[in-house]
Amino acid sequence: NAGVTQTPKFQVLKTGQSMTLQCAQDMNHNSMYWYRQDPGMGLRLIYYSASEGTTDKGEVPNGYNVSRLNKREFSLRLESAAPSQTSVYFCASSARQGGSYEQYFGPGTRLTVT
Amino acid sequence: SQQGEEDPQALSIQEGENATMNCSYKTSINNLQWYRQNSGRGLVHLILIRSNEREKHSGRLRVTLDTSKKSSSLLITASRAADTASYFCATQGSGGSNYKLTFGKGTLLTVNP
Numbered sequence: 001n002a003g004v005t006q007t008p009k010f011q012v013l014k015t016g017q018s019m020t021l022q023c024a025q026d027m028n029h030n031s032m033y034w035y036r037q038d039p040g041m042g043l044r045l046i047y048y049s050a051s052e053g054t055t056d057k058g059e060v061p062n063g064y065n066v067s068r069l070n071k072r073e074f075s076l077r078l079e080s081a082a083p084s085q086t087s088v089y090f091c092a093s094s095a096r097q098g099g100s101y102e103q104y105f106g107p108g109t110r111l112t113v114t
Numbered sequence: 115s116q117q118g119e120e121d122p123q124a125l126s127i128q129e130g131e132n133a134t135m136n137c138s139y140k141t142s143i144n145n146l147q148w149y150r151q152n153s154g155r156g157l158v159h160l161i162l163i164r165s166n167e168r169e170k171h172s173g174r175l176r177v178t179l180d181t182s183k184k185s186s187s188l189l190i191t192a193s194r195a196a197d198t199a200s201y202f203c204a205t206q207g208s209g210g211s212n213y214k215l216t217f218g219k220g221t222l223l224t225v226n227p
Binding site for chain 2: 004031033035040041042043044045048050058090092094099100101102103104105106108
């Protein structure tokens with residue numbers, strides 16, 4: 001099993017450009033998440049999808065959109081990139097185990113917006 | 115706002131010593147989890163402790179939870195250079211279908227050979 005995969009690994013965008021970050025998991029998990037990680041800030045939740053067909057805003061959703069394409073795939077779109085969106089983006093997935101949700105993370109996408 | 119807050123922000127020790135990291139949180143929880151992040155990598159789940167548990171062990175890891183003080187500690191015994199990483203606590207809220215975790219800002223542990 002590959003676990004959680006993310007593409008691309010690195011990306012440089014100019015201000016105003018758009019792009020989509022892809023995430024896929026092969027663990028049959030219902031829930032998926034997008035986080036951003038900035039120095040000294042820990043992980044902040046952008047959007048999550050509790051199950052296929054549902055998406056909800058997290059702590060920092062402005063400037064982003066998401067699509068839960070199917071149970072395996074959850075994409076994050078930046079419509080008009082801004083320098084403030086320079087960050088490392090992590091996708092994660094989880095399944096309910098006795099009321100608890102342990103998350104599995106992808107390797108991350110390093111995005112620079114100039 | 116961040117739920118968990120780790121302390122200290124950075125910790126440097128010698129190989130073979132024990133490392134203790136603390137986490138405080140603000141609201142009631144279903145469970146608290148600890149994750150490790152090696153430089154340039156994604157987070158890896160280490161251990162989960164439920165709100166009705168007080169202590170849990172996994173290999174060289176020992177986690178305690180004090181719900182009255184809303185705090186947890188992670189102890190790594192006999193540390194190794196390979197333990198060098200950032201460590202994050204994450205809380206899952208109680209009640210309903212709470213799928214989300216809230217992460218702290220992390221403790222950077224450096225283990226010197």
